[in-house]
Amino acid sequence: MADSLGGLSGVMHLVHTPDDAEKKANTSKCHICLRSTGLSREHVPPKSAYNNYNGLWEHLATQGNKLSSRSMRIRGGFHVKTLCADCNNRVCAPYASEYVEFVRHLVETPLLLDQSGEARVVSVRQNTLFIAKEIMTMILAIEDLPFVELHDELRHFVLHPDAVLTMPFDILAFLVPKSPETGTIAPFHGRVDSFASGFGFTGGEISWYPFGFVYAAAIGPRYRPEKMTNVNAWFSQRPSRTPGSVRLFCRVTGVESMSCxxxxxxxxxxxxxxx
Ligand SMILES: [Zn+2]
Structure with missing residues (x-):
């Protein structure tokens, strides 16, 4: 079940660590509508999607030029303060409730093994376009302001409930087991595989029991992307009137965190x- 990505230690990471001024800038405007207004607390994933309890997290910290990993306590579930109250409570609320229904369905419904015995076949009765819009809301919430400002089309997709989007990168989904070590929030970054062949990567990951996804502009074969499911069609197509199904593999993480x-x-x- 758990995919080991042990070869990752040889990968060179291209990571920009924001200084205090950049951190402040990141939280000066809403990441959806770009208005400079009071920002409210946004849980990623939504609080009702099993993200509502205290926990100890490992996070990447900087000391001078050195990167290190440190433990930190997060109370009441992982959250950021990057969305205005209007976007959070009005625009994105229907997306969040659709997403919550979807992940609760994943947990409460027995999932059938597919023919290979490795993946689960999951019925999807919810509005897949709204699930896609919640996925995009989560990505924009954790990304920094330059990324958000660069991608007008991603913000437009969230701001307009009927809008569809041809994705500029791949959304690769998977099931996440309920286990103390699962949960990965890794914003967009690059990895060079000069020393660890096949581990090149450009993208990010948001995964939390019971569902996770990688958003990837490029992903090396050593991450075994064939064991993730491309759900770009949820973004580009109007939702089907009849319930569909999706085949999902179970993994602890898609691409691992830089901390690991x-x-x-x-x-x-x-x-x-x-x-
Ligand atoms: Zn807003």
């Missing part, structure tokens, strides 16, 4: 950058 790649053994949820 620095040599920290995974014992708890991981976060790579705090806004």
């Amino acid at each position: 790649a620095l040599g920290a053994k995974r014992k708890r949820p991981q976060i790579d950058r705090l806004l």
Whole structure:
């Protein structure tokens, strides 16, 4: 079940660590509508999607030029303060409730094994376009402001309930087991595989029991992307009137956090950058 990505320690990471001024800038405007207004607390994933309890997380910290991994306590579930109250409570609320229904369905319904015995076949009765919009809301919430400002089309997709989107990167989904070490928040970054062939990567990951996804512009074969499911069609197509199904593999993580790649053994949820 758990996919080991042990070869990752040889990967060079291209990571920009925001200084205090950049951190402040990141939380100066809403990441959806870009208005400079009071920002409210946004849980990623939504609080009712099993993200509502206290926990110890491992996060990537900087000391001078050195990167290291440190433990930190997060109370009441992982959250950021990057969305305005209007986007949070009005625009994105229907997406969040659709997403919550979807992940609760994953937990409460017995999932059938597919013919290979490795993947589960999951029925999807919810509005897949709204699930996609919640996925995009979560991505924009954890990304920094330059990323958000660069991608007008992603914000437009969230701001307009009927809008569809041809994705500029792949959304690769999987099931996440309920286990103390699962949970990965890794914003967009690059990895060079000069020393660890097949581990090149450009993208990010948000995974939390029971569902996770990687958003990837490029992903090396050593991450075994064939054991993740491309759900880009949820973004580009109007939702089907008849319930569909999706085949999902179960994995602890899609691409691992940078904290783990620095040599920290995974014992708890991981976060790579705090806004
Ligand atoms: Zn807003």
